[in-house]
Structures are given as structure tokens and as C-alpha cells.
Amino acid sequence: MELNLNDVTIERCLKDTEEVIAKEEVSFLNTPLNYLNQHMEEFIFIESEAFHGMKTESLSFEVDDVFKTYMVLFGFQVQKKYASTIKAYLEEHLHGENIYASYIFSGEDGLWDVNLPLNNVEGFTEEMTFNEAISLIYNFAAKLVHTIEQQ
Structure with missing residues (x-):
């Protein structure tokens, strides 16, 4: 799916x-995701209204320092009662070994703090651009939203 990211905010930030x-300008989204391997001390924060369809406002991309896994972090705006649906969806749709996904409900914010290993999402490659990674995670999360809405 091609997202309209003209209203995007992109920030390179220090993890610590x-x-x-x-x-950054929108052209940064054409940068290969493996940029993060060369800049392990950074994470990339991307905010856009286009993400509302996947029930979030922003995405953060980083490489996990310990596991060297590409991660995407976001606040997922669905109710706490969907915990079992989220768990089942992630177990079914994340593939491979050493899956380090986490999802914790924050009562304070009223949303799920989700950390997904991109490496375990079907279609992932290190050579993909940030734009392609955004589309990948958007489609992944939009299908989760659809699963929740079917209940």
C-alpha cells in the first residue's frame, strides 16, 4: 500500500x-533501513496522520543493541480487552526464530506500547528503504486492526 506521507515529521534521535x-526531509524515507546498522546509537522517529489507519500516530525504528534486530515501536490505540487478540495475531504472523516482540498496555496513556521485530515480519529485508518498511508495518498493523474490528 502506498501511503501519503507528505505531512510527515522525521527526526533522527539519540537512543540514550x-x-x-x-x-529530516521526506526524501530521507528513501534511505535504506540498514542505515540503522551503521548508526546504532540512533533511532528514527516518524510521525504522520497517514498512520491513523493502523491506530497510531508515530513509528520509531531502531536496531536492538543486544539482539541486532530491526525494531519498530509504536503506541497502538486499541482497548486493553484485546490483549488475547493481539497476542494470537503476533504469534501467528511473526515468523522465524528468536522473536522478541513485546506489547504492554499503559493505563496511563490508554494504549499499547508495541515493540515489533521487523526481521520477523514477512517481506522484510535489510535493503528495504524506510518508506518500504513503513508500508510493511502499516499493512501488518492494519490487518491486526481489521482482526480486532471483526470481533
Whole structure:
């Protein structure tokens, strides 16, 4: 799916302090995802209204320091009662070994803090661009939203 990301905000940030290193133009989304392997101290924060269809406002991409796995983090705006649906969906749709997904409901924010290993999402490659990774995770999460809405 091609998303309209003209309204996008992109920030390169330091993992340790969350300090913004630089704000990037939309053209940064054409950068290969493996940029993160070369800049392990950074995460990429991307915010867009286009993400509302997957029940979030923003995505953060990073490489996990310990497992060297590409991760996407986001706040998933669905009710706590869908815990078993989320768990079942992730178990069914994340593939491979060493799956380090986590999802924790934050009562304070009223949303799920989700950390997904991109490496375990069907269609992932390290050579894909941020734009392609966004489309991949958008489709993955939109199908989860559809599964929840079917209940």
C-alpha cells in the first residue's frame, strides 16, 4: 500500500537521551533501513496522520543493541480487552526464530506500547528503504486492526 506521507515529521534521535540530532526531509524515507546498522546509537522517529489507519500516530525504528534486530515501536490505540487478540495475531504472523516482540498496555496513556521485530515480519529485508518498511508495518498493523474490528 502506498501511503501519503507528505505531512510527515522525521527526526533522527539519540537512543540514550532521546535528543533530536536532526530533522529530516521526506526524501530521507528513501534511505535504506540498514542505515540503522551503521548508526546504532540512533533511532528514527516518524510521525504522520497517514498512520491513523493502523491506530497510531508515530513509528520509531531502531536496531536492538543486544539482539541486532530491526525494531519498530509504536503506541497502538486499541482497548486493553484485546490483549488475547493481539497476542494470537503476533504469534501467528511473526515468523522465524528468536522473536522478541513485546506489547504492554499503559493505563496511563490508554494504549499499547508495541515493540515489533521487523526481521520477523514477512517481506522484510535489510535493503528495504524506510518508506518500504513503513508500508510493511502499516499493512501488518492494519490487518491486526481489521482482526480486532471483526470481533
